[in-house]
Amino acid sequence: MPARAPPRRLPRLLLHRLLSLHLLLLSLRARSLRAEPGQGAQTWARFERPPSPEVAGFLHDTFPDGFLWAVGSAAYQTEGGWRQHGKGASIWDTYTHHPPATSGHSAIAVAPSGAPPPPLPSTGDVASDSYNNVYRDTEALRELGVTHYRFSISWARVLPNGTAGTPNREGLRYYRRLLERLRELGVQPVVTLYHWDLPQRLQDAYGGWANRALADHFRDYAELCFRHFGGQVKYWITIDNPYVVAWHGYATGRLAPGVRGSSRLGYLVAHNLLLVTIRLDGVDVIGYTAWSLMDGFEWHRGYSIRRGLFYVDFLSQDKALLPKSSALFYQKLIENNGFPPLPENQPLEGTFPCGFAWGVADNYIQVDTTLSQFTDPNIYLWDVHHSKRLIKVDGVVGKKRKPYCVDFSAIRPQIALLREVHVTHFRFSLDWALILPLGNQTQVNRTVLHFYRCVISELVRANITPVVALWQPASLHQGLPHALAKHGAWENPHTVLAFADYANLCFKELGHWVKFWITINEPNTRNMTYRAGHHLLKAHALAWHLYDEKFRAAQKGKISIALQADWIEPACSFSQKDREVAERVLEFDIGWLAEPIFGSGDYPRVMRDWLNQKNNFLLPYFTEDEEKLIRGSFDFLALSHYTTILVDWEKEDPIKYNDYLEVQEMTDITWLNSPSQVAVVPWGLRKVLSWMRFKYGDLPMYVTANGIDDDPHDEQDALRTYYVENYVNEALKAYVLDGINLRGYFAYSLSDRSAPKFGFYRYAANQFEPKPSMRHYRKIVDNSGFLGSEPKGRFCPEEYTVCTECSFFHTRKSLLVFISFLAFAFIISLSLIFYYSKKGRRSYK
Template sequence: QAHAKVWHLYNDHFRPAQRGKVSIALSSHWIKPQHMTEKNIKECQKSLDFVLGWFAKPIFIDGDYPLSMRSNLSSLLPEFSEAEKKYIKGTADFFALSFGATLSFQLLDSHMKFQQLESISLRQLLYWINSEYNNPRIFIVENSWFVSGTTKKDDAKYIYYLKKFIMETLKEFFVSCINSCFPYLNAYVQNIRIYIWEGKYYAIGISLKKNIRLKECILKRNIGNFPSCPYTNFIFVDTTPAQFLDSSVYVWDVYQTKKLIKVDGVYASKRKHHCVDFAAIRLQISLLQEMHVTHFHFSLKWSLILPLGNLSLINHTLVHYYQCFASELLRVNITPVVSLWQPMIENQELPVSLAKYGAWENTETVQAFVEYARFCFTSLGDHVKFWITMNEPSVKNLTYTAGHNLLKAHAKVWHLYDKEFRRPQKGKISIALQADWVEPACPFSRNDQEVADRILEFDIGWLAEPIFGNGDYPEVMRAWLHRINSVDLYNFHLPYFSEDEKKLIRGSFDFFALSHYTTTLVGSEKEDAVKYDHYLEVQMINDITWLHSPSRAAVVPWGLRKLLKWVKSKYGNVPVYVMANGIDDDQNMVHDKLRVYYIQNYINEALKAYTLDDVNLQGYFVYSFNDKTAPKYGLYSYVANKYEPKPSLKHYREIIGNNGFPGPETPELLCPEEVASCPECHFFRTRKSLLAFISFIFVAFIVTIFFITYYSKRVERRYK
């Protein structure tokens, strides 16, 4: 009643002269049902009625309290007379909303939630207000969230809450056409809340934090245009671990586990194998042909090829499988790209004898890897011209000694190939590094930028700088380890290379191969102890406006472009291959829409890096081929021993067919038609030597008959 009287006072005596507006500011939370049942949905409505509708419905609708309140509170809730209802109804020129941590959530009585789940979705609240109160003009007078009490100036976490709220307001404004106003695109932040009045934006408080130039951030966000010209020398490829033939004998437990149980010590009889024996190869080849890829990347199993770690025991069946697989890929014009070693969770895929005695901590593993590589080059080099020494060695699981030996092993293998195999096989070889982008959480903070640079050097530069740079570890690494070791809390030893070792390692590459999946935000100020790395003094921060996969991997396409530009600026115009780029999906969903979005936008950012930033990008591998070898990452699902293409496969195939993203003015590309495979042709192609010999005999026979006939006729004429 007090509000209504003040509104009428202003309306009757001051509005004609002052031409202003007046309303009441209401605070509200948002609530979502625990389960999508009719009962829970009604409880959510009741929660909003008790918190927001208590005051909003009398003012904006009919002058009376919500029905749910009157039904539940009965005599406890006063009643308005008809005159009072008429007096209160419509006493607002706009809907003033407060949506913040304290009023909307912290001070909210738990009983007001009615056993439902609170949410910070401002967009859904705006939509509800718009629908419930007849499309009022909404003015968000307060919006904020908590920050840590220890935060000083670089309140990056707060920035991303404000970014989320602004984006949700803009989405609701443009999508649902609500009447709303967001008044703090150029505001100051003080402690928890922003204090703003209409007109000028003042900040009240003593310790002001940084001016959050949110509008500038939004405008600077790189959305770009699709390049109008497609690649001319760009390859679209696929990557997955390869399957192999297992000679073990299994028993099917049909009564209990319903699984195959391996019979130890029993193996199938040995006989000479032929490529047609490997049914899995024919299936994989046919699926790859459907994708229209030009290259296919797979990793060899070191631990299975040489079980003892040396040439005393060789799995010839598996080697023959790889030979057949590579040759069949070539037969259908798909170039095999082969990694000699890819670390996995279990014993890093090293032979047991090497894993048992220190793995990469032991220098003997270096020489063992060189001998293994020599065997692979000899056995597969006729079919493979694109080699990766080590695929995605995880720096997070490496000790500094192990990384030291790993670098020497790579360099020795590269020089081995360069000296003994490059000329006859005419191939190329390098190492593939995992390289996720790291972005400073606060773009205006020098401290956050220093943290991001440090993480990039530890995550990528650790292995990249010795090979692609000066032959030694990054100076940032040595300086940081010296600093933390000096305070006696840590004792990390980063080994030194001799001058000969530096010379051996530096330049041991033919291209820069990297795997990229996501982007991480990092800050310098400690906000969350769970996500704080004391070793590197870095705070991991989550941008709640980003799309995330079921495994919580952030979808940040522009991170790939920034990474590619960083590689170029740091290591020059080296040829670059993105060896793996992919996202997991929800296997319960029929359509993998997130992957469609992911592939579309990540490839577009790669195109921007190629065309706009002049990055020497040579190829892009999507990850992964199928769900059987990489669960949740595949372009093919694998259910009940059957492969089914996902919608993302069709989308990826269209991108390959267009060779990128042609603009509307781009003329249609005239690509050569793929030659259909011909089983009869394969019979003649695989017996070229025999056919050549038969042809020679046939020609010799014809020539002989000709000369015999010719000379016979001459003799007959002489005696006539």
């Protein structure tokens, strides 16, 4: 499994919203908590260990009926109209018109394109101009489909001086108009009385919230609102975020009114705000409010950030609202009332067909050619009295015997592990550099070749089908013989011919037992030049045609290439640009080598067009002969799949941005991750299988590697158990629901000895210990899937690997029985003749 760069995280704001919704859903589904004194320690003990993958994963469920889906806004951030129709000044009007030198709020808004527009006044004088656009704002609510709308009343708009007296009728009329429009749409208002915009007259006269007298003025203001709007408003909020008002308004001075007082003043203000809340509060609001409806003035940040679901062009006259992708997501969320458990998210009960290939994969097997002591022809004497060692007797040599596979002591234990898992197939790669150290047949390591032959033949004897890869990229010389690596590796066309020569040797020496060949396993397209990829395709095709023309008739095997195929998902499903980026990355990652073999015979059109657009003309063109050679050089489609990656088109993190493909990789914070930060996304396997069929047709497919690293200190092996369970279930969905012609699944890998942290067996001090995930996978293999609570009768006749030596006798059983009978009769007749003839001679004597 090749290493990937750590992916970038999703933008904090979107993650915060999604995570808040998820936590809220969990809390609503939880039971009421009742406990006796002292039982709290037991509760906290549950958090000493990390949650199980099932609990930590994303919860698909819906909110209860009647749940409040809302979106919010604040008066000063969106209304504008600061001097229209008799509105009084607020502390934020003063703060932005005469900002303190240390306030640091920005005057620049960032446009979606990333280019800074002309400077905007860093005030809320106009903002989103909601005061003059009631219909526009409420149409946005209708488009979202919310049930409630949270907005705040500007104290200075209805009471310009802040004190009880003659209210501003135009201000009251604006809020009545807004409430009437909400009633027409069936949207319930949730009204905040105070969202940080205190009338400036109260700040000047009393020192703001530091004076307890404001509690009385706030009560008068609240009674005015209740009297005029109470018939239409059932949900009231007294004060929004009193901590910010008290601490940053009166202690740090970061927000209006900008008082840089002592911490004591901050606590005093907080005390006065609590007095107000105690007198007026008593409303229980249950629901979720997305903040905010539209872009607006973001307090001390001015227009430097955008937090709205709808985009506002602050430089335009009409201030039109354009829905962002977050608005579309929230709209869908409201429509579904949460995250309903869709069929594709639910486990599927069912089984794979008889003959399905259940396997385990290892990149390489440990080549241990140490022979047994019984193969040594030398004679030794045991020096019992002195050195206690064996002393070789010179000049005396015993008879050499033919080597046998049992002489390799390392083979049987590995076969025993595979038999314990109950798999039917085992995939591994040969080491080209070990077999041919010089890269050609002038020097063949017959000992290593004999070791591989023994491994493969012993697998067949154990009724386990070997799936053998000729070459796989490795860290040392790319897994190539040193002589080839130092002369350009796959950049050199000579490597293509050397590979064909090497493949010919392997087919001749090992093909007698091997029925599944992989020419090249998991070539890493992200670290490969276009020239090297071109040669690699030709090498694969030459090996395929060599087997097809020279060995297939006698050996009756199958051969193909195995590609790494991690799924690429657009970060925003509503974004056409994200979808285009995802398709582009898929074509560069998978289509680069797949399209010439399984598809058109040429490189993907998306790939070639993109490179031409970049003025990169290094991607070779196939000649007519090369296209005929490569296209169709397969017997099945094999792929390795490990994870899913999100991609975005926007450049947000220059360090992790791929300028060449113009793509930003990231991950979802709600996804499970392995210790090496590989995301666990089971549905990605199903999607990549469907994509493969869509691109290349209904081909027989094998998942030849699928696995995850684990925490070596986790005795329960919970993550890998969860991974195997859910990925195999997604493979079952692909087979049953999508009709994918899936023929086999191989888990990666067998033991930690060959792939540390990825194995089904722990390895230490030459001992193998099965992990819980091995037993779980074995149960899946035994059931050939997921039988459910009431398993139906299932019978598959036991299959055995074909023995080619036995095929002659197996197909001529009747003839052989007849010949055996004749031979037996002939031997009995000769015996009788000999017996009676001898007896007769004795009687004449």
